[in-house]
Amino acid sequence: MDNMDPIPITLYNTLSRSKERFEPLTPGKVGMYTCGPTVYNFAHIGNLRTFLFEDLLARTLRLNGYEVTHVMNITDVGHQTSDGDAGEDKMAIAAKREQLDPYAIARKYEGFFVNDMQRLGNDIPTVLPRATEHVGEMIALNQTLEAKGFTYATPEGLYFDTSRDPDYGKLAHLRLDEQKQGVRDDLNIDPDKRHPADFVLWFLNKPNHIMKWESPWGVGYPGWHIECSAMAMKYLGETFDIHCGGMDHIPVHNTNEIAQSECATGHPFVHYWMHAAFLNVRGKMSKSKGNFVTVQTLIDSGYDPLAYRYLCLQAHYRSELEMAWVWENDDPTTGRGRAESLDNAGRGLTYLYERLARTTEEPLSSETAFDSAYREVLASLNDDLNVPRAVATLHTYESPRLWNAFDPVLGLDLARRAKLPEDEAPPAPVFALVEERQAARKNRDFARSDELRAAIAALGWEVADTPQGPTVKRHPVGRL
Ligand SMILES: [Zn+2]
Numbered sequence: 001m002d003n004m005d006p007i008p009i010t011l012y013n014t015l016s017r018s019k020e021r022f023e024p025l026t027p028g029k030v031g032m033y034t035c036g037p038t039v040y041n042f043a044h045i046g047n048l049r050t051f052l053f054e055d056l057l058a059r060t061l062r063l064n065g066y067e068v069t070h071v072m073n074i075t076d077v078g079h080q081t082s083d084g085d086a087g088e089d090k091m092a093i094a095a096k097r098e099q100l101d102p103y104a105i106a107r108k109y110e111g112f113f114v115n116d117m118q119r120l121g122n123d124i125p126t127v128l129p130r131a132t133e134h135v136g137e138m139i140a141l142n143q144t145l146e147a148k149g150f151t152y153a154t155p156e157g158l159y160f161d162t163s164r165d166p167d168y169g170k171l172a173h174l175r176l177d178e179q180k181q182g183v184r185d186d187l188n189i190d191p192d193k194r195h196p197a198d199f200v201l202w203f204l205n206k207p208n209h210i211m212k213w214e215s216p217w218g219v220g221y222p223g224w225h226i227e228c229s230a231m232a233m234k235y236l237g238e239t240f241d242i243h244c245g246g247m248d249h250i251p252v253h254n255t256n257e258i259a260q261s262e263c264a265t266g267h268p269f270v271h272y273w274m275h276a277a278f279l280n281v282r283g284k285m286s287k288s289k290g291n292f293v294t295v296q297t298l299i300d301s302g303y304d305p306l307a308y309r310y311l312c313l314q315a316h317y318r319s320e321l322e323m324a325w326v327w328e329n330d331d332p333t334t335g336r337g338r339a340e341s342l343d344n345a346g347r348g349l350t351y352l353y354e355r356l357a358r359t360t361e362e363p364l365s366s367e368t369a370f371d372s373a374y375r376e377v378l379a380s381l382n383d384d385l386n387v388p389r390a391v392a393t394l395h396t397y398e399s400p401r402l403w404n405a406f407d408p409v410l411g412l413d414l415a416r417r418a419k420l421p422e423d424e425a426p427p428a429p430v431f432a433l434v435e436e437r438q439a440a441r442k443n444r445d446f447a448r449s450d451e452l453r454a455a456i457a458a459l460g461w462e463v464a465d466t467p468q469g470p471t472v473k474r475h476p477v478g479r480l
Pocket residue numbers: 034035036228253
């Protein structure tokens with residue numbers, strides 16, 4: 001396959017509303033920014049569908065030979081309950097709910113998020129910058145905007161003045177004179193805000209807000225939108241290749257990112273904007289009680305998180321995915337439930353593992369046949385990430401070698417699940433780490449013990465403590 005002509009990659013660009021040939025700014029390299037989680041609660045599996053799409057995109061680009069720098073922000077301050085800046089900071093709400101310091105909330109749910117990503121088989125992005133650690137960059141960007149005349153201040157905050165940006169709304173094809181956002185939320189609307197579309201760059205005079213910093217405008221905290229622009233530009237430069245998010249980010253958050261970034265630098269912010277459609281979970285939801293469907297809910301309900309991954313692979317990222325979720329005894333507080341689509345995906349995945357493990361004769365035995373089938377699957381992936389078609393083609397060939405060749409994109413853990421026996425003994429380096437962890441535990445050095453557990457997990461093994469001592473087995477799910 002070394003002499004294959006490359007298959008061009010096309011991506012659907014929300015900016016142009018069309019599929020475009022992908023050409024990176026720097027040959028061989030891709031800079032990619034994806035709006036990350038607000039770490040105030042567990043991630044809902046719907047949010048995780050977007051992160052899964054972004055993971056498939058990064059992996060497809062890597063399979064094509066690109067060196068991908070994937071940046072995903074961790075929002076640990078400044079995200080109000082409404083994307084249009086109204087309401088309360090989600091971190092402050094969670095801090096009240098759990099009687100914890102907002103930083104403790106942020107670190108706690110960031111840890112759960114990383115764990116959920118791993119359990120779903122997602123690669124951890126190259127950089128996971130925290131908003132609270134980049135406030136200096138956000139202030140500097142706001143100062144640039146202020147110096148160029150794109151801002152105004154009120155007692156409540158520093159605003160971006162959308163009337164000064166003739167391109168405002170180009171991503172969402174919005175017209176400023178039709179913009180109503182911020183008005184429909186009658187919570188905490190600033191009477192001095194000049195236009196409903198204007199948005200906060202820096203919040204001021206929020207006496208009950210615990211997370212606050214000095215700034216040229218006074219003590220306060222950054223707006224959510226400026227966070228993404230400042231961190232994206234810090235790690236990827238003022239113009240970079242791909243920016244992803246959920247479709248709900250198009251009209252406000254990503255629109256505002258473009259406005260402030262391009263007004264500050266005077267050149268394009270991003271070449272390709274890509275957005276994932278929703279997962280619609282139908283069923284009794286009760287987010288207020290915390291009873292919404294998370295990766296842990298799936299596990300508690302007896303599902304393999306990779307069954308959810310497999311389900312997502314069967315729908316194109318721009319198509320909505322429906323899931324009818326039924327809580328056990330019709331009661332969300334049980335934390336357990338079922339969905340028929342997940343049952344089917346789980347059975348399909350188990351059957352796939354069994355089939356591949358049982359196949360003794362490789363159907364694509366000639367190199368020519370393999371190369372042609374490989375190109376067929378890759379062409380689907382490169383066609384705006386048509387993963388469902390790629391998976392359908394893989395099913396047609398039934399070739400373990402072909403499935404294995406694409407598992408670096410699919411992330412179904414095929415090498416381990418379909419090939420390796422489960423009672424495999426861990427290699428010596430893993431044993432050494434397990435012993436070191438035992439010593440740390442004996443010394444009650446639990447921080448070190450946790451680090452070593454993570455190091456063991458990074459090698460693909462899971463250590464469990466039993467009264468008889470530690471046991472170690474292959475990590476049950478996900479690539480690590
Ligand atoms: Zn963002």
